[in-house]
Amino acid sequence: MARIACIMVADFSIAALVRSNPALEGKVLAIARSLAPHADLDNVSVRARELGIRPGMTIAQARAVSSDLVVVHRSNAAESSAHSALLDAAESVSPVVESGASGCVWLDLAGLNRIYRSEEEIAAELTRCVRKVGMQTAVGIAANKELAHLAARCGGVRAIEAGREREFLNWLPLDMLDLGKSDRGDDLETTLARWGMRRLGELARLSPDAVGTRLGRRGVELVRLARGGSHAPLMPRRRAEFFAETIELEYGIENLEPLGFVMRTMLERLAERLSLRGLVAGDITLAFGMSGHRSCSRRVAIAAPSNDVRAILTLINLNLEAAPPEAAVESIRIEIAPRVPRPAQTDMFLPPSPAPDKLQTTIARLAALCGPGNVGAISAENSHRPEAMRLDPFAPSAPPPIPENAAAKNVTQLVIRAIRPAREIEVMCSREIPEFVRGDNLGARVISIAGPWRRDGEWWLDGLADTHADSAEKNNLAASARGLERHDGRMFGAHPREVSAQNLKTISALTSALSPTPHLNGVSASDTGMESNGARKCGFARDYYELALEDGGVYRVFRDLKSDQWFLDGAYD
Amino acid sequence: MAALPKPLWNAPSPTPIPAIRGPSNPPVQKTQLLEFAGVFRGHELTRKDRRLSSGLAPLDDLIDGGIPRGRISEITGRAGSGKTSLAASFAKSATHRGEVTAWLDASGTFDPESMAAAGVELRRMLWVSMTLTTTSTRMPRVASSPLARRQSAIIKAAELVLEAGGFGLVVLDFGDAPRALTHASALRIARAAERSGAAVIALAPWRMCGTFAALSLAATRAETSFSQTAPGAPVTFDGLTVVAMVARNKMGGTGRRVRVRALIDPIEPKELVQELTNDSHLPDSSTHAGNRAWRS
Numbered sequence: 001m002a003r004i005a006c007i008m009v010a011d012f013s014i015a016a017l018v019r020s021n022p023a024l025e026g027k028v029l030a031i032a033r034s035l036a037p038h039a040d041l042d043n044v045s046v047r048a049r050e051l052g053i054r055p056g057m058t059i060a061q062a063r064a065v066s067s068d069l070v071v072v073h074r075s076n077a078a079e080s081s082a083h084s085a086l087l088d089a090a091e092s093v094s095p096v097v098e099s100g101a102s103g104c105v106w107l108d109l110a111g112l113n114r115i116y117r118s119e120e121e122i123a124a125e126l127t128r129c130v131r132k133v134g135m136q137t138a139v140g141i142a143a144n145k146e147l148a149h150l151a152a153r154c155g156g157v158r159a160i161e162a163g164r165e166r167e168f169l170n171w172l173p174l175d176m177l178d179l180g181k182s183d184r185g186d187d188l189e190t191t192l193a194r195w196g197m198r199r200l201g202e203l204a205r206l207s208p209d210a211v212g213t214r215l216g217r218r219g220v221e222l223v224r225l226a227r228g229g230s231h232a233p234l235m236p237r238r239r240a241e242f243f244a245e246t247i248e249l250e251y252g253i254e255n256l257e258p259l260g261f262v263m264r265t266m267l268e269r270l271a272e273r274l275s276l277r278g279l280v281a282g283d284i285t286l287a288f289g290m291s292g293h294r295s296c297s298r299r300v301a302i303a304a305p306s307n308d309v310r311a312i313l314t315l316i317n318l319n320l321e322a323a324p325p326e327a328a329v330e331s332i333r334i335e336i337a338p339r340v341p342r343p344a345q346t347d348m349f350l351p352p353s354p355a356p357d358k359l360q361t362t363i364a365r366l367a368a369l370c371g372p373g374n375v376g377a378i379s380a381e382n383s384h385r386p387e388a389m390r391l392d393p394f395a396p397s398a399p400p401p402i403p404e405n406a407a408a409k410n411v412t413q414l415v416i417r418a419i420r421p422a423r424e425i426e427v428m429c430s431r432e433i434p435e436f437v438r439g440d441n442l443g444a445r446v447i448s449i450a451g452p453w454r455r456d457g458e459w460w461l462d463g464l465a466d467t468h469a470d471s472a473e474k475n476n477l478a479a480s481a482r483g484l485e486r487h488d489g490r491m492f493g494a495h496p497r498e499v500s501a502q503n504l505k506t507i508s509a510l511t512s513a514l515s516p517t518p519h520l521n522g523v524s525a526s527d528t529g530m531e532s533n534g535a536r537k538c539g540f541a542r543d544y545y546e547l548a549l550e551d552g553g554v555y556r557v558f559r560d561l562k563s564d565q566w567f568l569d570g571a572y573d
Numbered sequence: 574m575a576a577l578p579k580p581l582w583n584a585p586s587p588t589p590i591p592a593i594r595g596p597s598n599p600p601v602q603k604t605q606l607l608e609f610a611g612v613f614r615g616h617e618l619t620r621k622d623r624r625l626s627s628g629l630a631p632l633d634d635l636i637d638g639g640i641p642r643g644r645i646s647e648i649t650g651r652a653g654s655g656k657t658s659l660a661a662s663f664a665k666s667a668t669h670r671g672e673v674t675a676w677l678d679a680s681g682t683f684d685p686e687s688m689a690a691a692g693v694e695l696r697r698m699l700w701v702s703m704t705l706t707t708t709s710t711r712m713p714r715v716a717s718s719p720l721a722r723r724q725s726a727i728i729k730a731a732e733l734v735l736e737a738g739g740f741g742l743v744v745l746d747f748g749d750a751p752r753a754l755t756h757a758s759a760l761r762i763a764r765a766a767e768r769s770g771a772a773v774i775a776l777a778p779w780r781m782c783g784t785f786a787a788l789s790l791a792a793t794r795a796e797t798s799f800s801q802t803a804p805g806a807p808v809t810f811d812g813l814t815v816v817a818m819v820a821r822n823k824m825g826g827t828g829r830r831v832r833v834r835a836l837i838d839p840i841e842p843k844e845l846v847q848e849l850t851n852d853s854h855l856p857d858s859s860t861h862a863g864n865r866a867w868r869s
Contacts, residue, residue, distance in 0.1 A: 352741075354673060354739030354740060355739060361737075362737040365733050366730055366733055369726060370726060378698075379689065380689060386686070391700075394699045396673050410630055412629055412662045413691035413839050414655070414658050415688060417657055417683075418682055420681060420682075449799075450807070552651065552653055554810065573650075573655060573656060
């Protein structure tokens with residue numbers, strides 16, 4: 001026999017408001033369509049009800065009862081977010097969930113007895129999950145949706161055992177139900193009380209036709225409900241493809257700091273929802289409603305999917321600082337694309353590696369600390385340009401089998417500390433041979449020289465506007481002038497004695513002719529020295545030298561043949 | 574009736590074994606394979622036994638097999654001393670064994686091309702650069718200059734990486750560090766390293782972590798070698814000879830030093846001989862290795 005649970009949040013519009021603005025919790029709160037004194041109250045909080053404030057009273061009447069009354073507008077955005085959160089809480093327990101009216105969700109409990117020992121345990125889990133998303137709920141469990149809904153309306157946790165439905169219906173007082181009005185506009189509760197009906201089960205003895213004649217369609221529904229309801233199956237909803245929270249502010253926010261406070265609360269709620277579903281936050285879309293009916297949206301890339309609110313908020317703040325909203329923000333919508341955490345199987349006989357979830361959180365925090373473009377797996381790009389690098393997301397592959405202990409060596413590779421972007425220096429030469437180097441924090445006589453090693457490439461990107469015939473002619477001319485075979489992008493030796501000064505001048509002039517676009521030393525303008533994919537490249541031609549200076553260092557410098565300037569490329573260390 | 578044979582355990586020993594203390598057991602060579610399990614032949618390996626070797630025989634001999642895991646080791650030296658090459662050798666060793674490493678680059682001077690040439694498997698290395706560190710309001714006021722801000726950021730980043738756990742080696746490249754770390758900062762990193770069990774290398778011109786470093790290697794450049802294969806041929810830069818001296822070692826051995834060669838094209842003589850025997854023709858004199866072979 002099917003078992004259906006219903007979770008229902010009492011005074012849902014109030015609960016949704018309190019969830020979006022926790023400062024309202026415990027206040028004497030009421031919702032009205034207008035803030036004028038004569039406007040009627042639509043809903044009131046428990047605290048207001050305790051003081052005697054009822055829906056239908058005017059605001060002026062309610063203020064006469066309690067001067068602490070806080071009257072707010074109904075927020076559809078808050079209710080929508082709260083209902084989505086309720087669905088997420090339900091889906092964290094059961095995969096089959098049907099969305100009901102606002103604040104009401106049904107879920108199928110089939111198969112859950114293998115996970116939970118009893119229905120009480122399921123109800124307790126549901127209560128806990130809903131509390132995590134910021135609301136209090138009542139849980140009803142019964143054989144069908146309608147009975148479960150009735151059980152949830154009674155408040156608390158109520159499980160109607162199979163076969164005892166009649167007993168429950170015979171007990172259920174009619175005043176606990178929102179009976180509404182008959183087709184003729186009479187108050188159903190008053191009419192039934194006049195008939196002597198106090199419990200729902202008593203309606204079961206009446207003929208549906210007779211009740212329908214007197215009370216209309218609503219009366220027939222009540223009789224059907226009193227006889228045990230229908231056994232219609234649940235209509236499961238599709239899984240959410242994104243998680244969103246929306247908040248409408250009472251006044252516009254102009255500064256980023258208070259905006260961060262508001263978004264932190266929203267992100268915390270989203271993180272709770274994601275963690276309930278076993279997901280982590282991927283890329284984020286922010287949509288701001290601004291004053292003057294303007295709006296803007298932006299996408300914040302998350303370096304590594306994570307539920308770490310602090311790291312995500314820092315990334316959002318970085319994005320907002322780079323391009324702040326144009327006007328005061330009046331509504332915020334945060335939409336998160338969920339990601340499934342990467343599972344990993346560790347091996348006893350392999351070296352330990354960071355747990356995927358911890359690694360992603362760490363990368364997200366590092367990206368928040370150092371900037372998203374400064375964290376990852378760096379490698380030399382397959383390019384002719386020597387400083388070209390690429391940064392990929394860090395995802396260490398499965399380690400290779402551990403090799404046997406390799407024989408220890410006596411020599412190691414010399415590593416260079418690259419200077420990106422290359423720093424311009426002044427080099428004094430004598431007969432084209434560097435003799436003294438001067439620059440920022442650098443000034444020494446040259447002791448030993450190796451080079452020059454000419455390196456040029458990407459010359460084919462220059463002069464794209466020229467005709468192919470002209471380009472080919474110039475290339476041929478350049479090649480013949482060099483008297484050297486062209487090795488595109490590769491190093492090849494060109495000792496000064498081998499290439500005469502006249503040839504060098506010819507080469508420089510030709511290379512300049514090949515690249516009309518001015519180009520600064522071939523280094524990307526970005527601070528990291530990375531080249532963005534969309535950046536326009538143009539050719540480069542450089543003479544590299546390795547200079548041992550009197551200060552004890554060995555440096556790699558190059559002379560840009562186009563600008564005839566010298567640059568410090570790195571220091572061997 | 575034949576007498577039953579006496580039980581063996583009652584039989585007197587025909588030749589009593591002289592109670593001579595035999596030679597002590599030769600030191601067992603601890604293979605790196607068993608290190609991950611933390612147990613070697615029934616004995617739990619203590620912290621001091623867990624080391625990360627560099628793959629350089631003279632250096633490993635100098636520091637008892639490698640730098641200790643779960644501790645901070647410093648490699649100091651001025652620019653051009655060869656300290657980065659020594660750190661790269663440890664990174665190579667770690668990544669080749671399948672460990673995940675991190676290189677926290679305060680100065681933005683990490684060169685992936687030369688690191689890859691040094692054998693570092695860059696896919697297993699998390700690179701973090703501090704060159705664009707965010708100006709967070711949580712940064713202490715003292716960290717006002719860019720260098721100081723990067724230094725504060727690298728400490729924070731080191732803590733984050735070490736807290737994540739699972740990293741075999743974390744290199745803190747301080748670059749031109751303006752000053753040594755405060756005791757509190759060094760202590761935080763030392764504690765985090767101990768908890769995670771990762772080997773931490775601090776690269777800086779001078780000692781950064783004070784007494785919190787278990788090992789401190791001072792690298793100095795002994796000689797720079799340029800060569801010319803033939804008269805009139807291009808001069809090539811071969812590399813450096815680095816002297817690594819133990820400036821501090823909690824396990825002893827302070828003051829010992831060793832010479833290590835860091836070359837642009839590191840080919841050992843043994844490999845070279847093999848290469849020559851495999852190739853029937855003469856080496857191409859235009860290549861760098863060919864030059865070296867021709868010269869030798």
